[in-house]
Amino acid sequence: MLSKCKDGCGPGRRDPGENRSAKGTHVSYLLRVQLPDRPGSLGALAVALGSVGADILSLDVVERGDGFAIDDLVVDVEPGALPDTLITAAEHLPDVLVDSIRPYAGILDTHRELELIDSVATARNDRLQVLVDGAPRVLRVGWCVVADIGKHGAYRVVGSAGAPETHATDIPWMPLDKPTALDGEADWVPDVWREMNTSLAAAPLGSGNRVLMLGRPGGPEFRPSEIARLGYLAGIVATVLG
Structure with missing residues (x-):
């Protein structure tokens, strides 16, 4: 599980507990992504999603295989943002595949x-x-x-x-x-x-x-x-x- 970010949050990642001036105006999606299981892959994905205005709120490792990982990411975007934009940004990275994307209205927690x-x-x-x-x-x-x-x-x-x-x-x-x-x-x-x-x-x-x-x-x-x-x-x- 991904713990809450502190002052060192990287691009595309925000503290889930952070108060937002536009609270309630954002939309969340759950992405299931397959990416290479090597150092830097998740950081590159966070940067790519951040470049289209998406913030990663949580991450669950669903499965690890031979050289790859399946992760569930909950991301926050501005209203009106197209899900296809997230898919395009993620799959622009080498060996990254978006398995699915769907609206997410669950509660973010680690237990x-x-x-x-x-x-x-x-x-x-x-x-x-x-x-x-x-x-x-x-x-x-x-x-x-x-x-x-x-x-x-x-x-x-x-x-x-x-x-x-x-x-x-x-x-x-x-x-x-x-x-x-x-x-x-x-x-x-x-x-x-x-x-x-x-x-x-x-x-x-x-x-x-x-x-x-x-x-x-x-x-x-x-x-x-x-x-x-x-x-x-x-x-x-x-x-x-x-």
């Missing part, structure tokens, strides 16, 4: 998982609802649901505010024994989910039939590290729920 687990543990009512309401922010997805299997098949137990109105009622992969990325084009996926090019992932929520399912309309696809992160979170929450 998202811990805060969500604490919220679920201390909730007085409907802890599953607390879980699905907080998971999209923590895992940076569009929506989250808890599904279970009843006598008439699979059904949605609870869903986040952004969960689609159309439910998946025939889920052949349930029950689930490990966290996994799901095929968003499979026959069980509702048409409206497919039309929105929704990337899907799920993890078992305890030892029963319940699963925690994530949806990311428009992508990107879930990386192996994200699937592992989902599994860890679901496992800890299942223990908290008892």
Whole structure:
């Protein structure tokens, strides 16, 4: 995670806690970027984004591979700034590829998982609802649901505010024994989910039939590290729920 910058912030990076005279007038985007895993790459990217008026507010390392890194960057831009401008600036650098870009309205913090687990543990009512309401922010997805299997098949137990109105009622992969990325084009996926090019992932929520399912309309696809992160979170929450 990226800690708050102090006096030495470089170009294109600003202290997330800094008071702005135009507070509330900026727009934030979440960029998923693949860049070379070598010294100076992130600094060069920060300069490139800064050259088009973007400030990096936070950074998460999603995955590291052989000579490359996948990073999620939340950037702040002036209203009216075109997302294509950010893509062009980033991809002007050698070996840099923008995997996805989408509006971001989440809360910037460095202990998202811990805060969500604490919220679920201390909730007085409907802890599953607390879980699905907080998971999209923590895992940076569009929506989250808890599904279970009843006598008439699979059904949605609870869903986040952004969960689609159309439910998946025939889920052949349930029950689930490990966290996994799901095929968003499979026959069980509702048409409206497919039309929105929704990337899907799920993890078992305890030892029963319940699963925690994530949806990311428009992508990107879930990386192996994200699937592992989902599994860890679901496992800890299942223990908290008892």
